[in-house]
Amino acid sequence: MLRLPDGKPHQKKSRPHLSLLSPPSPRLSPPKRYSPRLRRISPIDTFSFRHSKSINYIAIMAPPPPAPASRQNWADDDEFDDATALPPQQITSNPDGTKTIVTWRWSETNPGKKIKTTRKIKTTIHKETVNPHVAARKQWAKFGAEKGHPAGPDLSTTSVGENILFRPSINWRAAAKEEDAPENKLKDQLKDKKVACRICKGDHFTARCPFKDTLPPLDDVAAGTPDDLGLGGASGAGDMGGSGGGTSYVPPHLRNKGKTGGGETMGGRDFGSRQERDELATLRVTNVSEFAEEGDLRDMFERFGRVTRVFLAKDRDTGRAKGFAFVSFADRSDAARACEKVDGMGFMHLILRVEFSKKPAQ
Amino acid sequence: MRPILLQGHERSLTQIKYNRDGDLIFSTAKDQIVSVWYSANGERLGTYSGHQGALWTVDVNPTTTLLATGAADNTIKIWDVQTGRCLKTWDFPTAVKRVEFSEDGTLLLAVTEMRMGYLGTVVVFPIVNDVNAPQADTPVLRITFEQSKGTVAAWSALNKHIVVGHEDGSVSLYDSKTGEQLANEQIHEPDMLITDIQMAPDRTYFVTASKDKSAKLVETSTLKVLKTYATDTPLNSAAITAKKDFVILGGGQEARDVTTTSAREGRFEARFFHKIFEDEIGRVRGHFGPLNTVACHPQGTGYASGGEDGYVRVHHFDQPYFDFMYEVEKMTRNQQIV
Structure with a gap:
């Protein structure tokens, strides 16, 4: 490759160089005092510094493109x-x-x-041999209803459908069924799910466990009694924990009756103990307006002592209060005082009724 | 594969034909218009208008210069494929249900309907393969069906015979020179209409589709049933694929019963059967009405189906289609290679 003295590639300057070698037009011809010089230059000298000067000069003479005249070294004349x-x-x-x-x-x-x-462009020539008749037909002019329409598919008559997976196979029926029913898939998954007893890890429901009356659940044994961080739904969710305890439903407050401690399930037993502790200082507030908020109740009852928990039963769909609430106090004497004072008090156009959720006598 | 949907017709499709090179698709529907499409991209090249009734049938000659159509306006028209000009019209007393050019394009057969006191016939016209030459006015042969009317017909190899499918489920073989009936076989259930006959590329056997929910592969010279493809729905069309040994069956519930069932139950799918093993090997769904017609690309690279829903769906097969082989086929192929 031809290189300029300063090592720059030659291509960039090739255009002015050619214009120099071409027969000079009258307009472009340099002034006469330079002409002897030009004649002396052979093509080999093209890259000499001296010659480059004359190129620069021509560039100045030619109207487009104008280059600054002050530049003497064309090699530095970088566009x-x-x-x-x-x-x-x-x-x-x-x-x-x-x-x-x-x-x-x-x-x-x-x-x-x-x-x-x-x-970076790579040109690949892809040759396709086409039937000449087919190629000729591709050039046919459109006619009939399509007359005058441009080449290419018309979107009003031609569209591309959704992709169809078509794999011929002998047992295509089975394959098609699998694709067909995603809802069935879910069912199958559930069907295959293993049932494991929480007490003995056996292959049966906890309720059917032969050891349910004699052994505590494995989880319970391992974890001990979990912390009773104030669960809002303690009273509402009571039956959940006890579901494994017996074959028939037992109300939460009766769950501990007639049972030895070890026979009860985790949730139920835990729930029972916590509830017992809570209920001693818990008030049941009824006839609460359905627009009441837990905060309102808390404000109202905090006047009598430290309130540990306020639970306002709300409708799951509408989010409105159902009309009753539980308020737990840290101290039972505070609760008693609150019960006495608030009972019969008016609140949001309704008269509250407050009582201990569990009778102190028991 | 992504099918190309052709929506040029306003009513249900009646027949689809590829030309011999497979680059054009001709489609007819009950809306009196013939459309021609490029099979590669679904572009409509043009339409042929002039018929006054529902079109029942279309065929293109081997050189893709002449197009024949038969319609319910009791005419057959010959068209210049390239320009859409009507070259010739033959009038009949009844509707034309099927036209087909012979293998060499010198003859055209047509099946006419039995109606209004006229018996069903098959007529054969000589054809001059030149868009400027005049065509003969009268047929060279007329076969009249005294017993059961013909519904579909096809040429055998070398224009020797005409195979006719009948309304009563039988297939008969006629000499194409004399019009003499050579054989008649009850290959489908009695009184079950034969809806389609399509010849294999070499015309030594053909496939029939029938309302009796089965399709049969029949040897042309003897009318012997070679293979039977049983389905669970009345069939409207059957085609033999080139390149692979498959047959494609199209059908579905009767149009009048469609509204009473869901699309899923309607079984509006193209069914692929292995031609030799008679196994169903797959289905292609997409139409939301019964398939009235299916046609295979002459090179076996795709197929097109036309439905009662007014759509033509052009499919270009993917690689898995060409790769599919039975174990036996693979073994024989391997032996051949060794």
């Missing part, structure tokens, strides 16, 4: 330096048959900034 012009597109043929195209453009988001795009 990249000109802030107002974009460098021209460069196309380089690589030895592996690809072409590298470098283009420049102004950034749209950041004015004044040039963006260089380098693309």
Whole structure:
């Protein structure tokens, strides 16, 4: 490859060089005092410094493109330096048959900034042998209802359907069924789910466990009694914990009756003990307005002592209060005082009724 | 595969035909318009208008220069494929249910309906394969069905015979020169209409579709049933695929019963059967009405189906379709390679 003295590739300057070698037009011909010089220059000298000067000179004479006259060294005359012009597109043929195209453009988001795009392009010629009749028919003009329409499928008559998986197979029926029913899949998953007893890890429901009256659940044994961090739904969720305890429903407050401690399930037993402790200082508030909030009740009852918990039963769908609430106090004497004072008090157009949720006598 | 949907028709499709090179698809529907489409991209090349009644049938000659259509306006028309110009009209006393060019394009057969006191017939016209030449006015052969009317017909190899499928489920073989009936076989259930006959590429056997929910592969020269493909729905069309040994059956519940069932139960699917092992190997759904017609690409690269729903669906097969083989087939292939 021909290289300039400073090692820069030759291509960039090839255009002015050619214009020099072409027969000079009258307009472009330099002033007479330079003409002897020009005649002396042979093509080999093209890259000499001296000659480059004359190129520069011609560039000045030619109306487009105007270059600054002050520049003496054309090798330094880099188009990249000109802030107002974009460098021209460069196309380089690589030895592996690809072409590298470098283009420049102004950034749209950041004015004044040039963006260089380098693309490497590989041209592959794909030859297809087509039946000449078919090729001829492709060129046929449209007619009838399609007369005058442009080539290419018309969206009003042609569209592409959704992808169809078509794999021929002998047992396609089984495959199709699987695809067909995602809801059945779920059912199958549930069907395969193992039933494990919480007491003995056996293959049966906890309720059917032969050891349910004699052994505590394994989880319970391992974890001990979990912390009773104030559960809002303690009273509502009572039956949940006890579901494993017996075959028939036992109300939460009766669950501990007639049972030895070890025979009860985790939730039920735990629940029972906590409830017992709570209920001693818990008030049941009824006839609460359905627009009441837990905060209102808390404000009302905190006047009598430290309130540990306020539970206002709310409708799951509407979010409104159901009309009753439980308020737990830290101290039972505070609860007694509150019971006495608030009972019969008016609250949101209704007269509250307050009583101990568990009778102190028991 | 992504099917191409062609929505050029406003009423139910009646017949689809590929031309011999497989680059064009001709479709007819009950809306009096013939459409021609490029099979590769579904672009409509044009329409042929001039018929006054529902179109029942279409066929293109082997060189894709002439198109024949038969319609319920009791005419057959010959068209210039390229320009859509009508070249010839033959009038009949009754509707034309099926037209087919012979293998070499020199003859055209047509099946006419039995109605209004006229018996069903098969007529054969000589065809000059030139868009500017005049066509003969009278048929060279007329076969009249005294017993059961013909519904579909096809040419055998070398134009020797005409195979006719009848309304009563029988198939008969006629000499195409004399019109003499050579054989008649009750290959389908009695009184079960034969809805389609499509020839294999070499015309030595053909496939029939019938309302008796089965399709049969029949040898042309003897009318011997070679294979039976049983389905669970009345069939409207059957096609033999090239390249792979399959048959495609199209059908579905009767159009009048469609509204009483859901699309899932309607069984509006193209069914693929293995031609030799008679096993159903897959279905392609998509239509929401019974399939009235199916046609295979002559090179076996795809198929098109037209439904009662007014859509043509053009399918180009994916690789799994071509890869599918029975174990036996794989073994024989491996032996051949070794």
